[in-house]
Amino acid sequence: MAIGWCQHPELKLLPEQQVVLLHAPPGHGKRSQALRWYESWTGSKIWLRLSPADNDLATFSERLLEQLDAAPLRINREGDNRLVGVVLRHIRQSLPTDDCLLVLDNLHFLAVPELSSLLREMAVLPNLKLVACSQLRHTEIFGQPELHGQLCRIDASALRLNDRQILELILTLNTTADSGELQNWIAGLQVYYQGWPALWLLTLQLLQQGYSLRQIEGEKLNRDFSGFLIAEVLQHLPGELQDLLFSLCVLEQFDEPIAARVSGQDCIRSKLQLLQQRQLFLHLDAAGQRYFFAGFFRAAVCQYLARTDGSRLAVAYHAACQALLAEGDFNRAVQLVQTSNSRLMAKDWLRQAGWLAFQNARYDLLTKVFALLPKADIQEDPELAILYAWWLLEGCKESNPAEQFVAELSTARWPDATVARLDVLRGEIQYKYDRLGAAYQLAKRALPQLRQYHDLVSCRFSLAMSALWKGELGRAESQLSQVLPLAESRQQYHIGLASQLRLAQLYMFSGEPEKAFKQANLAKQQALARHLQADTLYDAVCRLGCEFSLWRGDAEQTEVLYREASALSKPKGDYWWLCFRALELGLHVLQGKTANKLAEDIEQRLQTSIYCRQWQFRARQSLQLAYIWWGATKQLRQLSAKVEWHAPCEDIYDAQDNLLSARIALLIAGNLPVRLLRKEAESLVQPHELSSPVPLLSRQLALLQFYHHWRANYSSAEAAGQLDLTSLPQAKSALGLIRLFLIQGYLWEMLLLGPDAVPLWLQIKPLLADSPDALKGLERLVRVSTAFAVQKKQLAEPPDARLTRREWQVLQAIGEGFSNDQIAAQQHVSLATVKTHINRVYGKLEIRSRTQARAVAAQLARKREIGE
Secondary structure (H helix, E strand, O other): OOOOOOOOHHHOOOOOOOEEEEEOOOOOOHHHHHHHHHHHOOOEEEEEEOOHHHOOHHHHHHHHHHHOOOOOOOOOOOOOOHHHHHHHHHHHHHOOOOOEEEEEEOHHHOOOHHHHHHHHHHOOOOOEEEEEEEOOOOHHHHOOHHHOOOEEEEOHHHHOOOHHHHHHHHHOOOOOOOHHHHHHHHHHHHHHHOOOHHHHHHHHHHHHOOOOHHHHOOHHHHHHHHHHHHHHOHHHOOHHHHHHHHHHOOOOEEOHHHHHHHHOOOOOHHHHHHHHHHHOOEEEOOOOOOEEEOHHHHHHHHHHHHHHOHHHHHHHHHHHHHHHHHHOOHHHHHHHHHHHOOHHHHHHHHHHHHHHHHHOOOHHHHHHHHOOOOHHHHHOOHHHHHHHHHHHHHHOOOHHHHHHHHHHOOOOOOOHHHHHHHHHHHHHHHHHOOOHHHHHHHHHHHHHHOOOHHHHHHHHHHHHHHHHHOOOHHHHHHHHHHHHHHHHHOOOHHHHHHHHHHHHHHHHHOOOHHHHHHHHHHHHHHHHHOOOOOOOHHHHHHHHHHHHHHHOOOHHHHHHHHHHHHHHOOOOHHHHHHHHHHHHHHHHHHOOOOOHHHHHHHHHHOOOOOOOHHHHHHHHHHHHHHHHHHOOHHHHHHHHHOOOOOOOOOOHHHHHHHHHHHHHHHHOHHHOOHHHHHHHHHHHOOHHHOOOOOHHHHHHHHHHHHHHHHHHHHOOHHHHHOOOHHHOOOHHHHHHHHHHHHHHOOOHHHHOOOHHHHHHHHHOHHHHOOOHHHHHHHHHHHHHHHHHHHHHHHHHOOOOOOOOHHHHHHHHHHHOOOOHHHHHHHHOOOHHHHHHHHHHHHHHHOOOOHHHHHHHHHHHHHHHHOOO
């Protein structure tokens, strides 16, 4: 072909040395380059294309002498080193008198010692110029001292084309594409071609045939190049190497153990080395530990097998998948399953690796594999059905689809042990719906029949969760202490991490926040050590540490942990949104900031049914804290109306709801009869309605009752001067409780009593003189309590002297994007009043539109921040 490497600057002319060796992998254009030199040679020339059949002295000599028109020479085919001299003398006599160019194509097929000796002697013949094309360097032939200065080696780096050379070659075809378009197209294909000239030569041929750039990017190039590789490479390989190549072609990279598993051979190194030497599309990484295919070669071989022997390709995929699973390389095994699109391979992957992937929270892998199977195939296999339902429940965080899928299963013919495993799952679904009694009974019924570790661990975890939320803390701790060693022994780190988090929560309910904080830190360290950052539970790990800092009233540490949680964890949609936003709202309150829009968003999200009751409680508690410190009495009333009162309390969820409701009732006591308020508050102080007392709830209730008496009798300035704390009901135990909260650094519950409780904290300060730790906690409590008041006062002062406080508040609300109706509701004024304030602001600041008002509000806020 006229085009090709004629533009290559380094190979324009035939080198002057007597021997030129072109050695490179197939596809680098060795033959094309030698042919260009051959066609431009003006003297005598011989082209000898060798094959494996030429690898003996007799055949090679006969073919060469035939090209030289020499008389036939009878040679003993068994080979004799003494005959090399006879053959060489015969060749010397038959050579033309002028300089002769001899091209030996496929020189790597000649390997017997007699031929090596003959070629070494031929290389120094004065009137013979030798050009050899080979995949090898042939140091045993052309590494002799007598060739010093007469040998030119041209390797793959010289033959490989760069973008500039390719552009010049394509422009010689007078393509209609402009240079800029071609450069982008070439850059894209270079990623796939890796600079291999044979691919570019094929591309140029296709362009000459009229194909467009877009067509060459498609499948036709792969189809054509697979034919080229089969003809030029694969058909020249011995059968055993072809078999090995076909068995490995579905893998992008592999080490020797994987290669041995795929091919079924124990001794594989020598065959891989031979394969690498013979076709050279197989390479070793820099460390010499792992082989990898050139991408285009792998694609071409797979396409060739798909067209000629689809069953063989399917066997190769299956064997490679099995080998990767045996090595524990689940990611690449999934990639093979997806590429093959085989239901059989998908089921094999799930049976061998599905549970391990689930236990390590690799839900992304399960999602990819389950997508290949129809629902009917999953339902008819009990093992896959149970795994699929667990994946729906834990991986997708969807209780409804999991329950619906389980309800559709036909278990009449399932063994009792398998049904027991399904009962564990049913119990977990009930727990997700806060049906603690049903969850406990299902798990208890299933436990005696379970044998597999995952089922045992899951069952005991369900029992622990049911006991925990029913208030049976001792029983819950006992079950969790059995879950942890079971999970660790089988590397079920996901459920082990969940158990550690529940232990932290259990310690919090037990009234041991310091112990809970340490347990949360331990869970985080182990999650990082086991690379569980992709686990959905890692969100909970990060969130829990942030939550504990918030409970301590430590705004600085909370902000650090919140940013870390947002960066490291990956909140999954609506299911995770509420907890992170609730933490953010609590942080804003500790920092003395308002966040009305965030509070509104949380309120709207709480109207959905996707959240468990524990998360609803945490979000409402953050809202309560915000509304208390913002003085939003109306929002507090609305919040209280949305919390159901439970009589009697059946579990911790009920007790938390009642606590929240009674606390709000106390804080807005001016709007409720004292008798009703006292009745509601006192009805809650009955933890015995739970199966056992919960220390944290008991302390919260005791503090609430103490605050109720103080507020009713001594909160005024006059009464405060006459206060005798010892005269209050349960004063001694309540003061001891406050001292304990302060020493533990658990300030959240005390902050929930709002700014009106600050005088109480100041009044009890003299009673804590004997406890330095309690005094430190009290100082932080007062500091946090007063910080918001100071900030609120600063925010109330308008940064522009022309505005009143109310006008500045209205302008701020406009800047935050609130409508007039929303501003009226927030500030408890009529819509007409809001419009009046807006008109005055527009007139004083010469504002003509709401957009301009938002810009002015932002400008004034920045002015305040930088202190102008």
